[in-house]
Amino acid sequence: MSTEARHRNRAGSGRPDEPRARRPLPRWLLGLGPLALIALVLGFLALLNGPALGSLGERVPPREEVVVEDVRLSPGVIEVTVRNTGPDPVSIAQVNVSDYFATFTQTRDTIAPLESSTVSVDYHWVDGDPYEIALVTSIGGKVIAEVDAAAATPERDGSFFTLMALLGVYVGVIPVALGMLWMPFVRRSTGPWVRLLLGVTVGLLAFLALDAVAEGFALVAGNSAFGGPLAVLLGALIAALLLEGVDAWMRARRRGGPGAAPRTTAPRTLALLVAVGIGLHNLGEGLAIGSAYAVGSLALGAALIVGFAIHNTTEGLAIVTPLAKEPPGLARLVALGLIAGAPAILGAVLGASVYQPSLSAFLLGLGAGAVAQVAVKLLPMLRDGAGRTLSPATVAGIIVGMAVMFATGLLVQA
């Protein structure tokens, strides 16, 4: 079409008498109309079982994809929780435990896609022995749950939850509080030292982000029920966006109007963001510890607790370094410490009671996104007099931060 013709067309449609003749449809109808139409078409397709497509699925045998989400042992009983991650319903028809057909009950006779079922098997297992529990489906398939060394899963009563809460205090609250004792040291440090310490903080936050992502991926390896690795990445993205939003809102509030918001984040806001990020991270960490303990794969010895304490002490340092030039009051420090540490308690209790791999992976993702966002936010504070962010001091700090986290992380490889 030539330019001329297009001009003419536009001129034609712009005639005042023609389009104004009909009243335009209301906007809400334009929005809802296609939605209703989509629902109608999909409804018909579903109702008619995909016209002309019915024969496509005829010769395709049902696909059974089932993942084991939890195994719990109590005297004489093995409980296996499985989730159907495939497109077809699955029925568990029989159960054999290490080549022995055993009687059992289950919460669902037929497991629809995405549903889970808990199978309780009567079996007198022996402490310390390995077992292979094969759930035999109605078409003869096998879903295997493995127990490396049988041990009673801790009872989930009041004292158990107290223990989990205490665990959260040990690995979350106390180490963070101890780390914050560096506050006076940070306050008295001069510019280059502060930048080095901030580098350390950035390094350890970066480490935490990477570690949480890797952990989240491992949790959902082979379990695609709720997106698998996507749950981790989406969690990270959501956390980063949320923190970014909170930061922007706080900056706007500081100067009393959106137009005049400062470009950098105030140190006290940064410290809060660091605390929130670490808090989300510790929530995920608590989840992992709680669930590992609940399934009997973790022995809670003094060495492990000490390891966690050393590992997490650095997190306290991370919170106080942004405050080098703006010393806070004691109340604020305590609040920051609790924001960062207390979620470990919640995580431990949750992890030990309602363990769900995809949810845990999502929470780990949230933590990863939060600490990553905070690490990025800290970068402007690393700038020295010459305007360099990555000076030898800050680079060294980042590397030291990551190395310390890596080394202390080795202490807690349960």
Added chain:
Amino acid sequence: MMLSGAAALAGVPLVTAKQVPAEGDTHTGHGGPGPSPAPAPPASAANGTGIAHAGHAGFQGGSVPPERAGIDPTAILRDFDRGRTSSLPDGRTLREWDLVALDREFEIAPGVTFAGWTYNGRIPGPTLWAREGDLLRIHFTNAGSHPHTIHFHGIHRAEMDGTPGIGAGSIDPGRGFTYEFDAVPFGTHLYHCHQAPLAPHIAKGLYGGFIIEPREGRPPADDEMVMVMNGYNTDGGDDNEFYTVNGLPFHFMDFPVQVRQNALVRIHLINILEYDPVNSFHIHGNFFHYYPTGTMLTPSEFTDTVSQVQGQRGMLELRFPYPGKYMFHAHKTEFAELGWMGFFEVSPA
């Protein structure tokens, strides 16, 4: 923090099980004509006989009732098919059978469906009984969905051997063939499909007992029965999920073999188990005389346990001196606790 990875490895295995039914039962290139398979049994986690197992391994709800399973091991025990007999001009007896290969589903454990291949709709197939020297004609029709053969253990000409590529070879779906040979030698034998790939053609159920009585007969037994030891590979792997004698796991736990005190019991024991190298038979509270392959009139052993490789078979003779319930099972505990065990129930004389 590298903890939860360890947790996932140690305590919470994330196992993905992708299954399709074993090869060939629904998607097949051979759309052969013939009768459609029997209606599928209910596939829900249905209950079985409901008989408690009192400390033994067993299915949730007991074994499957025979009428629902499509297999009745108790009926198979004493079901010797002597065929249609007529006299030949030379005075010999001609025995004829019709064997039809059919695809059919069975409920082998409560809620577990097995897509089987059968002779005459049963696993194991009919126990063919003949007298030494008879002329045998087996009219075979393949109404299944894959090529099949019938390979008899016995002495016969190559073209009657049911081996692919020799004589009639593979019998395609919709086709048939008559196997003809003399009943020699006497003994406890078997027949099975010899189509390649051989393992699934046997393991899906194409086998049965083949008994040749000595010309002069044996000392009369009070109770003569056949026991075919088999297994079911339901997930397409390289092992069996279920083990049985006469086709239905744990059946004889719920329905003991009924015998009378002091009666002479003769058992033709045949092992057709695929995927496992050795099977065995053990009886509680008793001993038996064992006649390997049943080809001699004197026993070779007085024992309470025998082992057989695939295709090996023999004859057992025993009397129960005391009434009561006596277990019999594979003396391979794995097989026993996956279905191959049962009871004899001896009633007082």
